[in-house]
Amino acid sequence: xxxxxxxxxxxxxxxxxxxxxxxxxxxxxxxxxxxxxxxxxxxxxxxxxxxxxxxxxxxxxxxxxxxxxxxxxxxxxxxxxxxxxxxxxxxxxxxxxxxxxxxxxxxxxxxxxxxxxxxxxxxxxxxxxxxxxxxxxxxxxxxxxxxxxxxxxxxxxxxxxxxxxxxxxxxxxxxxxxxxxxxxxxxxxxxxxxxxxxxxxxxxxxxxxxxxxxxxxxxxxxxxxxxxxxxxxxxxxxxxxxxxxxxxxxxxxxxxxxxxxxxxxxxxxxxxxxxxxxxxxxxxxxxxxxxxxxxxxxxxxxxxxxxxxxxxxxxxxxxxxxxxxxxxxxxxxxxxxxxxxxxxxxxxxxxxxxxxxxxxxxxxxxxxxxxxxxxxxxxxxxx
Numbered sequence: 001x002x003x004x005x006x007x008x009x010x011x012x013x014x015x016x017x018x019x020x021x022x023x024x025x026x027x028x029x030x031x032x033x034x035x036x037x038x039x040x041x042x043x044x045x046x047x048x049x050x051x052x053x054x055x056x057x058x059x060x061x062x063x064x065x066x067x068x069x070x071x072x073x074x075x076x077x078x079x080x081x082x083x084x085x086x087x088x089x090x091x092x093x094x095x096x097x098x099x100x101x102x103x104x105x106x107x108x109x110x111x112x113x114x115x116x117x118x119x120x121x122x123x124x125x126x127x128x129x130x131x132x133x134x135x136x137x138x139x140x141x142x143x144x145x146x147x148x149x150x151x152x153x154x155x156x157x158x159x160x161x162x163x164x165x166x167x168x169x170x171x172x173x174x175x176x177x178x179x180x181x182x183x184x185x186x187x188x189x190x191x192x193x194x195x196x197x198x199x200x201x202x203x204x205x206x207x208x209x210x211x212x213x214x215x216x217x218x219x220x221x222x223x224x225x226x227x228x229x230x231x232x233x234x235x236x237x238x239x240x241x242x243x244x245x246x247x248x249x250x251x252x253x254x255x256x257x258x259x260x261x262x263x264x265x266x267x268x269x270x271x272x273x274x275x276x277x278x279x280x281x282x283x284x285x286x287x288x289x290x291x292x293x294x295x296x297x298x299x300x301x302x303x304x305x306x307x308x309x310x311x312x313x314x315x316x317x318x319x320x321x322x323x324x325x326x327x328x329x330x331x332x333x334x335x336x337x338x339x340x341x342x343x344x345x346x347x348x349x350x351x352x353x354x355x356x357x358x359x360x361x362x363x364x365x366x367x368x369x370x371x372x373x374x375x376x377x378x379x380x381x382x383x
Contacts, residue, residue, distance in 0.1 A: 042207060046200045062199035064315040069206040070267055072307040075291040076213050076300060077260025082289065083298035084226065085253035086233030087143070088151040091158025093285035094138075095131050095258040097277075098161065099265025101171060102127040104275040107181030112170045120183045124266055131262025132255045139254035143247060146236065158285050165277035176276025180269045194270065202271045209267070213260060214300060220256075229253055233298075294335060309335075 023031070046062045074096060081089045105111045106118040106126065118126075142153045165171045182194040183205065193201050220226050228249040231239035240246050269275045287310055295306020313331060 039211065043204060046203055060199060062203060064199075064312060066199040066203040066206060066271060067315065068308045068311040069203050069210065070264055070271075071288075071291055071311045072304045073206060073210050073213065073264045073267070074261060074288050075295065075303040075307040076210065076217065077257045077264065078288050078292050079297065079300065079303045080217060080229075080260070081253050081257035082292050083296075083303065084221070084229040084233065085250055086229075086236075087250060087253060088147060089154045089254075089257070090151045090282075090285055090289060091154035091156065091161075092257070092261055092288050093280050093282075094154075094158040094161035095135065095261030096265040096268070096284075096288075097158075097165065097280040098131045098134050098258075099127045099262030100269040100275050100280075101165065101177075101265075102130050102262070103266040103269040104177035104180045105170075107270075108177035108275075109179050110172065110175075110177045117181065120181055120270065123181070124263065127262045127266045128259045131265070132259040135255040135258030136251065139251045139258075143250045143254060155282070155285075158280070158282065162277055162280045165280065172276070174276055174278065176274055178274055180273050180275055182270035182273075196271065196273045199271070202267070206267055209263060210304070217300060225249060225252060290332065294332065 026034075046065055074092070077095075078089065078092045081087045081092070103120075103123050105113060106123045107120065109117075138154075138157050142150065142157075145153060166173050182192075185193040187193060194205075221229075228239070228244050228246075231242070231244050232246050232249060236246050268279075291307040291310040292303045293306070294309060295304065296302025309331070
């Protein structure tokens, strides 16, 4: 009788829930063995032709893939702040801008430095470090705020970076920095591998960074830091009462997210080869937030999928540029109506040994909630 009841309950479960339960019941080794072919497919995308998705008039398929991957990297960084720790950051574009400008200053011939031609291998850690320091500088006085107040302050930070770039002479305003350097490396004939017109190597490099960031963030989620972020996101007051040093862990999230944003800025500056203040406005920052919310705030794979939708739809409809943002906006509205938790909702679940203990005790994987981290975000919005 019990078996029949459990079977009938299993048939009533949504297909997505059954897939998640099946996936959660797999061992870590089995999950890795199934992930590897997917990773190989992702790397092969630039050399595969999915007509009509990859054959687009007036759109470079390989560059479109790079733009989607770059936005995916940005979404992963913002997801640490917004999805994991529940901090509404509307000025994330500021960290993206800091990384891009550090790369420009250290590699462009227009830089005020006497010898700006630093190696790209040196530029990346320096840009990440400077961006993380900026995260500490901005986060320390502002992260005592919550909700809407924090959103307003971070929005001001993003605008402050853009205005500084516009008015400070060393940052060159609209003139910007030309000939920004990229990674080293040449083909057998001596031509450089990383050029502005070839998006394929840039895409592969960005996907590699995404995989590394996914591994690092995954380890953080399963650690004490990740558990503290979840506690802060769900109810900061209760987390504080239970002894979680909330302010310190919020600064941690802000700094880690800032570092990932700075890395994406370096990749953007190197691929475009030109940096000025025109690409770091509020609209760009809101698109970053839209990628996280659309994909599923708190879900790493979800935000990557959201970034793909945010980046690819406008590129796909270059054929009708006067309608592409209309189509893009309608698609977002429809998705938010029917999937308010995002394309892949946040999977709130037990971590590490707790999941194994639950399965041994109950005999089945623990239930997985798929609510978005931003649903019910109205609680705790006071300063």
